[in-house]
Amino acid sequence: xxxxxxxxxxxxxxxxxxxxxxxxxxxxxxxxxxxxxxxxxxxxxxxxxxxxxxxxxxxxxxxxxxxxxxxxxxxxxxxxxxxxxxxxxxxxxxxxxxxxxxxxxxxxxxxxxxxxxxxxxxxxxxxxxxxxxxxxxxxxxxxxxxxxxxxxxx
Numbered sequence: 001x002x003x004x005x006x007x008x009x010x011x012x013x014x015x016x017x018x019x020x021x022x023x024x025x026x027x028x029x030x031x032x033x034x035x036x037x038x039x040x041x042x043x044x045x046x047x048x049x050x051x052x053x054x055x056x057x058x059x060x061x062x063x064x065x066x067x068x069x070x071x072x073x074x075x076x077x078x079x080x081x082x083x084x085x086x087x088x089x090x091x092x093x094x095x096x097x098x099x100x101x102x103x104x105x106x107x108x109x110x111x112x113x114x115x116x117x118x119x120x121x122x123x124x125x126x127x128x129x130x131x132x133x134x135x136x137x138x139x140x141x142x143x144x145x146x147x148x149x150x151x152x153x154x
Contacts, residue, residue, distance in 0.1 A: 012040075016141055020141065026141045042058075081109070081138060082110065101130075
């Protein structure tokens with residue numbers, strides 16, 4: 001089986017499904033180096049009682065522990081939703097080589113909101129970006145989650 005971007009994004013989507021089952025916003029992330037998963041996680045701010053417990057942050061933490069280093073040189077991060085500024089900044093600090101994400105986030109994503117244009121000059125590390133990988137299933141999962149939440153609130 002070829003381990004391409006879709007292969008690893010499916011692993012991130014599985015983490016999003018698990019997060020949703022726990023009542024979290026369905027976002028999943030996977031950190032990969034040389035075709036091997038070093039860290040994976042789904043959103044967990046509710047369960048962890050931690051506003052920084054985004055899928056990306058948790059996956060980066062796990063990858064750091066597994067690799068024995070806080071710098072994740074040569075790693076790729078696959079995430080189902082465009083990252084926020086906090087998560088992107090953590091990727092810079094970790095020296096992630098490439099970010100691959102699924103759905104755009106026009107309300108909180110670092111690129112879709114234009115935030116990146118205003119802050120990119122402060123980052124001392126550049127990350128290659130590949131947006132839109134399996135964007136449709138990632139977006140559908142999020143849309144369905146929030147639709148169900150709105151219905152439950154009525």
